[in-house]
Amino acid sequence: MAADTHGSNPSTIEHRFMSMSYSDEDCAAAIRGESLPKALGLYVTQLCVFRGIRHHHGFGTALRGIPGHPEFSRALNARDIMSNFIPEMSDPDEFPYCIWHPDVAAEEIYRQLVRRYPHLRYHVGRACAVAGYIDLYRELDLLPDPCIAEEARDHAQNANSKRIFDEIMGQPLRWTVMDDYTRSVNLHNPTPAPYGLNADTAVASSLGWKQDFERPAPGSRFDDGYQPTHPLNPPSYFNITEDHGIGEPLDDEDLHVYDQPATKESAMSDLLWNPLPHHLPEGNKDLLILMAAFYGNIDRYTRLRRPIFLQAEPGCIIRGIYHNTLFARWYSQQPAATESRFARAITARFIMCNDLSRVSTTTPPEELPYLIWYPTLAHEATYAELARRNPATVPAVARAAVVADYTHLWDSLLQRLVPQEALFAEAKASPNAHYLTSLRRRCVELDLPDLEATAAASGDDYFAGSGRPLESSATEMPAVVHAGSVGWDMGGPYDGYRADVGMVELWACAEEDMRAAAGEDVVSVVGVYEGMGMGAEEGVGERWRRRRAEGLRGRGGGGGGRGKGEG
Structure with a gap:
C-alpha cells in the first residue's frame, strides 16, 4: 500500500490547488x-495524481472530500x-x-457493491465482462449493452x-445504456442501439x-496550461479512467493512440474499401471516420463519427463538402455548420452549384469563401450576382473569372x-493574356508595387484553374495506415484547410507484398519504379526487398512524400 509523504491537513491540501507551479x-x-505534488493547480499535475491513485492503493487519501x-x-x-x-459513497x-x-475486484466484492449501490449494476456488468464473472453477470439481469459486449469480445480469450459476449449477441436487440464518451449510464431511459457494435467502447x-x-507552455501538449490539446495526445473522446493515460513511458516505442494502427488483424482496415458490416470488428475506427468525411459519404460518416472531432476531421469534412454537394446539403443541417470554417465551405459548394441563397449583403466576411471555382465552375451570371450582392466577394469572383475565362465578368469588375x-x-x-495585361495597367493606376515579381513566391495554393491540382498523390507507403496517416494543416486551399489522404489511398491500392516490404519503414514507390523499371517479372515487394538488400534504397517524391502536380 502506497503512502503519502506530505502532510494531510485539509487547509494545506486546499492551498495546493491555488498554486500553478x-x-x-x-x-x-x-x-x-x-x-503528492506540492502544487495541484495545473491539470497535468492532477492527471499524474489520478494515475497514481488508480494504480497505487492507499495513495492520495488526503484528497478525499476536497471541496470542489x-x-x-x-x-x-x-x-x-x-x-x-x-467505500462509503x-x-x-x-x-x-x-x-x-x-x-478487477473479487466477484463477491462486486456482488456486494451492487447490493449496496444498485445503480452501479452496469458498471459491475462491465467488470464481469473483463474478468469473466458469468454467474454474477447473469444475476444482474442487464439489458444487452454494446459497451459490455465489446468489452467481453476484447477479453474473449477468457x-x-x-x-x-455470445449471450449479448444472441439477443435480437441491444440497448445503449453505458456511454464511454460521457462516462455516464442511462438507467432510466435506455434507447435501442442505432447500429450494431460500433467501436464506441474504450x-x-x-x-x-x-x-x-x-x-505546460505555448506549443506544448498542454499548451493552454490546463487541458492536453496537442494532436499527438490521446484522442479526447475517451477518458474513462480520468487520467488521459498519463504515465512515464517505458521507452521510445510507446505509441500514442493517435498513431496506432486502425486494425486488429486488418479487419478494420479492410473496411476502407468494403461495405460496413452490421457489427464493426475490433479495432480503432478513426481512419474510417476521416476517409468517410473526406469523400463526403453521408451514411458511413453518420454512423462512424464520434461526438468530438479528431485532429484531421475538420479538414476532411471541408474537403468532403467541397466535393460532394449532397454531403454539403446534409452538413448544412448539422449543429457544427454554424462554425465559420464549415459555413464558408458549404456556401462555396452552393455557389458553385449556382445557388446564392446563403449570401446576402449582411453575410459576415468570415463566412464568405474565397475558393469558389474548384472543383466546379459556376455560371458567369452567378459570379456577377455574387459580386453585386456582397462586394467583399469581388477578389474571389475576379479569381474565378480568370480560371473560367469569363472576360466580360472580369472587365466589369476591374x-x-x-x-x-x-x-x-x-x-x-x-x-x-488579357487578364495579366489589365492587371498591370490597374497596378499603374493605383500606384501599387510590382506584385507580378513577387507573385510566384506568394505561396498560393489555389491553382486549380491553371493546371496545378489542389490535391496530390503520395509516393511513400508505410506497412500500416492509421488516423495519423491523414495529413492536415491550416492554410490549405479549401479556405484555409487541407486534408491529405494520399498515403492511405496508395496503401489501399498496393499489393500485400508491397505493404509487407515496408516493414517498420516506408516503401518509396518512385525508388522502386525508377530504380528497377516496370518490366521485371518479380513482384514489386520482391524487387523492393532485393533493392534494399543491395543497399540501393532510394527516396522518391517531393514535399514530404507527396508527388506534386506540375503546371
Whole structure:
C-alpha cells in the first residue's frame, strides 16, 4: 500500500490547488504513488495524481472530500473497489465510472457493491465482462449493452467472457445504456442501439496506452496550461479512467493512440474499401471516420463519427463538402455548420452549384469563401450576382473569372478590383493574356508595387484553374495506415484547410507484398519504379526487398512524400 509523504491537513491540501507551479519530479512521484505534488493547480499535475491513485492503493487519501474536486474522491473510490474494499459513497459526483482498470475486484466484492449501490449494476456488468464473472453477470439481469459486449469480445480469450459476449449477441436487440464518451449510464431511459457494435467502447486492452507529461507552455501538449490539446495526445473522446493515460513511458516505442494502427488483424482496415458490416470488428475506427468525411459519404460518416472531432476531421469534412454537394446539403443541417470554417465551405459548394441563397449583403466576411471555382465552375451570371450582392466577394469572383475565362465578368469588375499577388499568379498562368495585361495597367493606376515579381513566391495554393491540382498523390507507403496517416494543416486551399489522404489511398491500392516490404519503414514507390523499371517479372515487394538488400534504397517524391502536380 502506497503512502503519502506530505502532510494531510485539509487547509494545506486546499492551498495546493491555488498554486500553478510545475515540477517534473513531483509529477513522476505522483505517478509512482510516492508523494503528492506540492502544487495541484495545473491539470497535468492532477492527471499524474489520478494515475497514481488508480494504480497505487492507499495513495492520495488526503484528497478525499476536497471541496470542489470530487474527481479525486472518484479515483480513490475506484481504487478501493478494485482493491476489494467497498467505500462509503453518497455524493453522485463521487461514484466512479471505470472500476475494472487496472485491476478487477473479487466477484463477491462486486456482488456486494451492487447490493449496496444498485445503480452501479452496469458498471459491475462491465467488470464481469473483463474478468469473466458469468454467474454474477447473469444475476444482474442487464439489458444487452454494446459497451459490455465489446468489452467481453476484447477479453474473449477468457472462456466466460466469451460466453457473456455470445449471450449479448444472441439477443435480437441491444440497448445503449453505458456511454464511454460521457462516462455516464442511462438507467432510466435506455434507447435501442442505432447500429450494431460500433467501436464506441474504450475496451480495457486500450487503456494500457501512456502519454508522458510535460511542463505546460505555448506549443506544448498542454499548451493552454490546463487541458492536453496537442494532436499527438490521446484522442479526447475517451477518458474513462480520468487520467488521459498519463504515465512515464517505458521507452521510445510507446505509441500514442493517435498513431496506432486502425486494425486488429486488418479487419478494420479492410473496411476502407468494403461495405460496413452490421457489427464493426475490433479495432480503432478513426481512419474510417476521416476517409468517410473526406469523400463526403453521408451514411458511413453518420454512423462512424464520434461526438468530438479528431485532429484531421475538420479538414476532411471541408474537403468532403467541397466535393460532394449532397454531403454539403446534409452538413448544412448539422449543429457544427454554424462554425465559420464549415459555413464558408458549404456556401462555396452552393455557389458553385449556382445557388446564392446563403449570401446576402449582411453575410459576415468570415463566412464568405474565397475558393469558389474548384472543383466546379459556376455560371458567369452567378459570379456577377455574387459580386453585386456582397462586394467583399469581388477578389474571389475576379479569381474565378480568370480560371473560367469569363472576360466580360472580369472587365466589369476591374475598376472595383485591387490587384493581389495570388490574382497575378493566376493571370500569369492563364492562356489568355488579357487578364495579366489589365492587371498591370490597374497596378499603374493605383500606384501599387510590382506584385507580378513577387507573385510566384506568394505561396498560393489555389491553382486549380491553371493546371496545378489542389490535391496530390503520395509516393511513400508505410506497412500500416492509421488516423495519423491523414495529413492536415491550416492554410490549405479549401479556405484555409487541407486534408491529405494520399498515403492511405496508395496503401489501399498496393499489393500485400508491397505493404509487407515496408516493414517498420516506408516503401518509396518512385525508388522502386525508377530504380528497377516496370518490366521485371518479380513482384514489386520482391524487387523492393532485393533493392534494399543491395543497399540501393532510394527516396522518391517531393514535399514530404507527396508527388506534386506540375503546371
